[in-house]
Amino acid sequence: MPTYDLIIKNVRIVTDIAIKEADIYVKDGKISSIGFLEARPAADVVIDGNGMLALPGLVDTHVHFREPGMVQKEDFETGTKGAAAGGTTTVLDMPTTRPVVSTPDIFREKLKVVAKKAVVDFGLYGAAGIENLHQLDELARVGAAAFKTYTVSPPAERMNEYKGAVIRNAGELLNVIERSSSTGLVHCIHAEEDSIVQYLSGKLQSLGRKDAEAHCESRPNIAEALAVHQAVGIAEMIGAKLHLLHISTREAVQIIRSAKARGVRVTAETCPHYLYFTKEDMQRLGAYGKYNPPARSHEDIIALWEGLRDGTIDAIVSDHAPHAREEKDAGREDIWRAPPGTPGVETRLPLVLARAYGWSLDIHDITRLCSKNPAKIYGLGWRKGELAEGFDADITIIDPDVTWRIKSSELQTKAKDTVIFDQMKVKGQVNYTIVRGRVVYERGVGFERPGVGMFLPGKASDSDIKA
Numbered sequence: 001m002p003t004y005d006l007i008i009k010n011v012r013i014v015t016d017i018a019i020k021e022a023d024i025y026v027k028d029g030k031i032s033s034i035g036f037l038e039a040r041p042a043a044d045v046v047i048d049g050n051g052m053l054a055l056p057g058l059v060d061t062h063v064h065f066r067e068p069g070m071v072q073k074e075d076f077e078t079g080t081k082g083a084a085a086g087g088t089t090t091v092l093d094m095p096t097t098r099p100v101v102s103t104p105d106i107f108r109e110k111l112k113v114v115a116k117k118a119v120v121d122f123g124l125y126g127a128a129g130i131e132n133l134h135q136l137d138e139l140a141r142v143g144a145a146a147f148k149t150y151t152v153s154p155p156a157e158r159m160n161e162y163k164g165a166v167i168r169n170a171g172e173l174l175n176v177i178e179r180s181s182s183t184g185l186v187h188c189i190h191a192e193e194d195s196i197v198q199y200l201s202g203k204l205q206s207l208g209r210k211d212a213e214a215h216c217e218s219r220p221n222i223a224e225a226l227a228v229h230q231a232v233g234i235a236e237m238i239g240a241k242l243h244l245l246h247i248s249t250r251e252a253v254q255i256i257r258s259a260k261a262r263g264v265r266v267t268a269e270t271c272p273h274y275l276y277f278t279k280e281d282m283q284r285l286g287a288y289g290k291y292n293p294p295a296r297s298h299e300d301i302i303a304l305w306e307g308l309r310d311g312t313i314d315a316i317v318s319d320h321a322p323h324a325r326e327e328k329d330a331g332r333e334d335i336w337r338a339p340p341g342t343p344g345v346e347t348r349l350p351l352v353l354a355r356a357y358g359w360s361l362d363i364h365d366i367t368r369l370c371s372k373n374p375a376k377i378y379g380l381g382w383r384k385g386e387l388a389e390g391f392d393a394d395i396t397i398i399d400p401d402v403t404w405r406i407k408s409s410e411l412q413t414k415a416k417d418t419v420i421f422d423q424m425k426v427k428g429q430v431n432y433t434i435v436r437g438r439v440v441y442e443r444g445v446g447f448e449r450p451g452v453g454m455f456l457p458g459k460a461s462d463s464d465i466k467a
């Protein structure tokens, strides 16, 4: 009779298609078996799940934890603690730190700094732009999870957060994607057409517009649609594998739907803020509601949920992008002065649970969108994103029926004061977050020590994602 490291008793396990009552047996960080063993084996730790739901640990492949370089906004410890408290067991951190992760040396330096602080498992993106084309192979070799490219230019004063991650036109995008595709890593695109955004921003500013809604008007649906169309076209032409970040418009959903029907190798994600807020909320949210792409309309929200339902959009991720309150408040009188982005790593699951059922998605869809698909898109689907024997014992135990209100003061992020979901009524409470068999968060108790999170080097992605 083997001794286990952990046994979770009395839980209802959520798989792709069913909910089954069983015990989970964990050995050496992996799920050893699921079921009921006849003899009660021994274990170092036994958790009584009290009939709660066990989900595959959530995977958030789009976070900005701001380290190194901007730790006044967030750092890897507060970021990964927020992830753990929200039931997320794996995060992938974007390369737009200071310096931008555009070379293997910078990648190694960042890894050294953040590894000591991680409470959950993590991977790191590499930036891909024209300036660092010759570094992409080496970035893949040192373990980049994926590549990220912006098709839209950053504000002039933040160029050092983006340098090496921006392309200026379709030819440059083709060049970068051609170069990255030989690495086997997925290439992620922030898709907004820069020339539209530049033109409209200039025009609105010259008219004296400084209100929050002007931000949305400067980045209309067509800006996303044009850039998505272009990226999809390039992927189709050269057979590259692209992932489209934070999709927000009905036009983009339509383009991606038909591309997938033609067999183009694209995947797509959206975020809770696009499923909750519209341009009309900007008056109330002000600069805290400024993010890129911006809040849209109710018609777009409908299209996004339809896209999630039919498999056009593969994942819901947070795009957790915190800023210090002073920075956001600089946009109170003049929206152009506030940086874009909003915190969200800790609130993703309860926000999705609160709304998804109303849009005819069930708990299996939620698990697919928040755990399985994000893992698969990034080549982690062989070990993360599912509760099955042989997989990493990444397990989130929730009480799905509790309704509660988000209190931003209780969140882990350093950007507590800017949380746009504050006071929102949500559903589902995370009681335990378990990473490779280790409890990293227990409700009412706290967190494991920083440094227990493991680095996940990138690898060529699994076979194409299916809904």
Ligand SMILES: [Zn+2]
Binding pocket: 062, 064, 094, 319, 321
């Ligand atoms: Zn982002």
